[in-house]
Amino acid sequence: MKIHVTDQDGGEHELEGLDGWRVMEVIRDWGLNIKAECGGAASCATCHVYVDEAWVSKLPAPSDDEEDLLYTAQDRRPNSRLSCQILLSDELDGLKVTLAEGARQD
Helix, strand or coil: CEEEEECCCCCEEEEECCCCCEHHHHHHHCCCCCCCCCCCCCCCCCCEEEECHHHHCCCCCCCHHHHHHHHHCCCCCCCEEEHHHCECCHHHCCEEEEECHHHCCC
16 A cells, blocks of 8 residues: 655655554655654654645544644644554555654754
């Protein structure tokens, strides 16, 4: 399945992922600029993404822990999510996200 990622510099990437993988893992493994410091444990907000408006309602609601972490993100928006908390599935084939500036490694 594919996800479409816009990086912090506006570059667009079509990435291939597998069912059950975290969106963060796909982005990281394809070498895009994402910190993902905690490796998917939902204990930081360094995999922060903006979900395209057309996809927001197709995702499960964020957990309380995810909401708490997003609350600390300085560049939070209504469509902000932690990419480590989004699991790929057939329903999310074609998902579009944009990497938040706060997720930048450098």
